[in-house]
Amino acid sequence: MGELERLETERLLALYRQMLLIRMFEDRVYYLFLQGEIAGTLHQYQGQEAVAVGVCDHLSHTDWVTSTHRPHGHALAKGVSTRAAMAELYAKATGCCGGKGGSMHLGDPAVGMLPAIAIVGGGNSVIAGMGLAFKLRKSQQAAVCFFGEGATNEGAFHESLNFASVKRLPILYVCENNLYGASTPYTMTSALADVAERASAYGVTAQIVDGMDVLAVHAVAGAALERIRTGDGPILLECKTYRFTGHSRSDARGYRTREEEAEWKSRDPIERLGEALVAAGRLDAEALERVAVAVEAELDDAVEFARNSPDPTPEQALEDVYA
Amino acid sequence: MPETTSEETVAESVLPAGAERRLTIAEALREAIAEELRRDENVFLIGEDIGVEGGFGGAFGVYLGLVEEFGHERIIDTPISEKVIAGAATGAALMGMRPIADMQYADFLFECMDELVNQAAKMRYMSGGKLRVPLVMRAPVGATHRGAQHGQCPESYFTHVPGLKVVCVSDAYSAKGILKSAVRDDNPVLIFEHKLLYGSKGRQQAGGLDLTAPVPQEEYLLPLDKAIVKRAGAHVTVVATHLSLYLSLAAAEELASEGIECEVIDPVSLFPLDTETLWASVRKTGRLMIVHEDTLSGGWGAEVAARAADECLYSLEAPIKRVATYDTPLPFAPIMEAAVTPSVGRIVSVARSICA
Numbered sequence: 001m002g003e004l005e006r007l008e009t010e011r012l013l014a015l016y017r018q019m020l021l022i023r024m025f026e027d028r029v030y031y032l033f034l035q036g037e038i039a040g041t042l043h044q045y046q047g048q049e050a051v052a053v054g055v056c057d058h059l060s061h062t063d064w065v066t067s068t069h070r071p072h073g074h075a076l077a078k079g080v081s082t083r084a085a086m087a088e089l090y091a092k093a094t095g096c097c098g099g100k101g102g103s104m105h106l107g108d109p110a111v112g113m114l115p116a117i118a119i120v121g122g123g124n125s126v127i128a129g130m131g132l133a134f135k136l137r138k139s140q141q142a143a144v145c146f147f148g149e150g151a152t153n154e155g156a157f158h159e160s161l162n163f164a165s166v167k168r169l170p171i172l173y174v175c176e177n178n179l180y181g182a183s184t185p186y187t188m189t190s191a192l193a194d195v196a197e198r199a200s201a202y203g204v205t206a207q208i209v210d211g212m213d214v215l216a217v218h219a220v221a222g223a224a225l226e227r228i229r230t231g232d233g234p235i236l237l238e239c240k241t242y243r244f245t246g247h248s249r250s251d252a253r254g255y256r257t258r259e260e261e262a263e264w265k266s267r268d269p270i271e272r273l274g275e276a277l278v279a280a281g282r283l284d285a286e287a288l289e290r291v292a293v294a295v296e297a298e299l300d301d302a303v304e305f306a307r308n309s310p311d312p313t314p315e316q317a318l319e320d321v322y323a
Numbered sequence: 324m325p326e327t328t329s330e331e332t333v334a335e336s337v338l339p340a341g342a343e344r345r346l347t348i349a350e351a352l353r354e355a356i357a358e359e360l361r362r363d364e365n366v367f368l369i370g371e372d373i374g375v376e377g378g379f380g381g382a383f384g385v386y387l388g389l390v391e392e393f394g395h396e397r398i399i400d401t402p403i404s405e406k407v408i409a410g411a412a413t414g415a416a417l418m419g420m421r422p423i424a425d426m427q428y429a430d431f432l433f434e435c436m437d438e439l440v441n442q443a444a445k446m447r448y449m450s451g452g453k454l455r456v457p458l459v460m461r462a463p464v465g466a467t468h469r470g471a472q473h474g475q476c477p478e479s480y481f482t483h484v485p486g487l488k489v490v491c492v493s494d495a496y497s498a499k500g501i502l503k504s505a506v507r508d509d510n511p512v513l514i515f516e517h518k519l520l521y522g523s524k525g526r527q528q529a530g531g532l533d534l535t536a537p538v539p540q541e542e543y544l545l546p547l548d549k550a551i552v553k554r555a556g557a558h559v560t561v562v563a564t565h566l567s568l569y570l571s572l573a574a575a576e577e578l579a580s581e582g583i584e585c586e587v588i589d590p591v592s593l594f595p596l597d598t599e600t601l602w603a604s605v606r607k608t609g610r611l612m613i614v615h616e617d618t619l620s621g622g623w624g625a626e627v628a629a630r631a632a633d634e635c636l637y638s639l640e641a642p643i644k645r646v647a648t649y650d651t652p653l654p655f656a657p658i659m660e661a662a663v664t665p666s667v668g669r670i671v672s673v674a675r676s677i678c679a
Contacts, residue, residue, distance in 0.1 A: 125437070
């Protein structure tokens, strides 16, 4: 029985809402960035929503995730509040990192997410210790490491996977293969067709999943996490996905074709779930529209909150410093 | 105490009643680690070759016997994967554990710069103060006829990193108290130790000084950020760590016979610096020398000199001098190694030049 049949409507709706929240958050943030309201740069998550949402739906706040320079989706899916995430992008004192993290370091320990690690492969080393801590404590917690296919050519990917395997650590490695590391196609960086093939070198079970299908991700991640929590060792998921935007906000995407982009966009994970829900008679189009209206209101509130929040003081730059 | 090489073992049973117990640095570290493992179940060791039965107990025997008492769940051997050692220590510390990580040679720390500099040092800050990273990383330094990649003193790479505490232990008494404090500190602490000071093999290089020290059996903690005045003197302040500290003490002995009294200070913490103790001495003596086995340019001595020039220039009666390894990779040939690293002779001659 597939997830569509198995899951209650409420949960399916939650998956839909969470993906839509990420999409609309990202679209709104991009607009605000262009308006000059948000400083720095942006690495956005549009297109990959099914991965973060399909995995994080199985996690509680006592399970921990690491993320990357592209963390907005993971943060929202893991439960960082829309207000705290938006305020952080606005560099406000009320942000989830008090204004010290910013776009590339979104996260909140209260919901089980480290500040995102913006060094490619950086989370892969750190996750080993998180899994180790859970194993030593026999706590049944899971550690989930999100990373792109680009990270799989970093030493940290290999050292971590090998260590987790030999120590049977409760880690789910989630590779979001969006085909490009910045501008460089994966095919230029690996002679293997799939990242998943690399796992066998370390005795790790790997599975390839359609990262544009939240129900597929949900099913595979659920089974994987269940197994991981029994102490059976790590699992690698390779989610085939695509970022609809450029690498960062200044990317004109000259390295890929508009046809390729259109092909992937035709598999939009949010539309896909919406259509499936309607076709299955779970929800009608109006119900989906009501979700969009509610998300819009949540984002209005978050932006309002961020705009009206106090700036951190210059002196606060010297707090949290001990050496 | 577990058995080690006969040279390193001080069996308490053979000590007469009431006699002070003397330990080597390796023994003091081992005792501190064992005490912390017993005290707090969140403490564990992680590193290469540390708990393998029939193995080495770490590259310098510091962990000998620990796996027998604490088992492989607390003494965690890793593959040769320094990124994982530092990364796992960081991740576990973030989850509330208190890892003591082991780097076989400090030279290998360059394999895990990202984990230490980008992750461990910055997580508390990046999280807006919500996270803590209570990890200890131990690393042996020092030229010992092993050439360019197993003898560096890379402390200064880390004194440049806001978010890492950098500590050197140079005697057995300090080693025990400081390691225990480091384990209980909520922030990442790098502890650098000198290979020639672990046992008594370095005695000859250390100017014949006894490298054991009285170490109380009972528990005690020492501050991580407090310098130690090892020898009082009126004419020149000599700040030195590790083997250079012993060379400086030997030089001070020689200089005393000429009427030059050195105040020799072990700074203990290189970052942050205990400037209170250092400047009190400089204001008294009016002269400052820094001696370290790290290479000269950009070494931590440069920071001490710059800060001294900034904060107590008007107390100085002579230029600030540094005695350090020359700016060269370490050669293998002992005769060349001795030529580029600090020596008693160089310290004496530089001290004379500013005390004339």
